[in-house]
Amino acid sequence: MGGAQEPAGRAVIVISSHVARGTVGNRAAVFALEALGLPVWAVPTVILPWHPGHGRATRIVPPAAEFSALLGDLAHAPWLGEVGAVLSGYLGAPEQAAAVARLVGAVRARNRQARYLCDPVIGDAGGLYVPEATAAAIRDLLVPLADIATPNRFELEWLAGERLADNGAVARAALRLGPPTMLVTSAHALMAGSIGNLLVTAREAVLAEHRAVPDAPHGTGDLISALFLGRLLGGQGEGKALQAATAAVFEVLARAVKRGADELMLETDTQSLTHPMAMVQTRRLLHPADGPGSGRRA
DSSP states (O other): OOOTSSSOOOOOEEEEEEESSSSSSSHHHHHHHHHHOEEEEEEEEEESSSGGGGSOOHHHHOOOHHHHHHHHHHHTTGGGGEEEEEOOOSSSSHHHHHHHHHHHHHHHHHTTTEEEEEOOOOOOOTTTOOOOHHHHHHHIIIIOOEEEEEEEHHHHHHHHHHHOHHHHHHHHHHHHHHEEEEEEEEEEEETTEEEEEEESSSEEEEEEEEEETTTOOOHHHHHHHHHHEEEEEHOHHHHHHHHHHHHHHHHHHHHHHTTOSSSSSSSTTTTHHSSOOOOOOEEEEEEEEGTOOOOOOO
């Protein structure tokens, strides 16, 4: 059955939160991936009526044993060869991390070309907004497995255990954590009034910037993770995927705010996901391996 010679599938398993109203978690990621032409298997880690930032929201978290059993069913599904990637985001409980890790292992056993993107959705500038046990499970079990990680800068600081005062520190922390590709959102912008996304690999550090949008709706982290992964699965290189994903998020965000929307309006702005027109400033930064005493030759 299948094995090492089986070509990568096109489907993406997305494991994150689900809201009845809004475009965060799975609602954002699934829509973006499907807009890019990729089939999606969607697994909710928690069900909410809306993003908790809008007010009190009832949480329904699947029991750990049942969540694990459901992911086990997927791991043994006869269609597992369809899967070319796994994307995990917000977790509803720390026990879910081990189940996600087992599923990633099963997907890779079936298809060695499959990629795993870990979006460690644990906090922002205000600190952790998940229990520390959940954040620790993501740090210890999922980030080390990832081919790609997409923390925001504050999440990266927590994962690395230190303040990251500039993009050089951000890049060094990203390299120490281990995923071969890391896209750090909310990196330090070099242009006034802008927001930066910093792509860090073993060979390069590339910063993409766009104008900051005030009163931004939730969901941009979920969206850029899905768009970046979708672009890679579509054959784009990392630099092009960074530029396209950043442009799309800015365009969707700016249009939602202009309309006075309290949520991203992906259903209206699908064209922005697939063919963004916004200009994004990208620049290569000094890579930590090229700094003084690095010993690496250009």
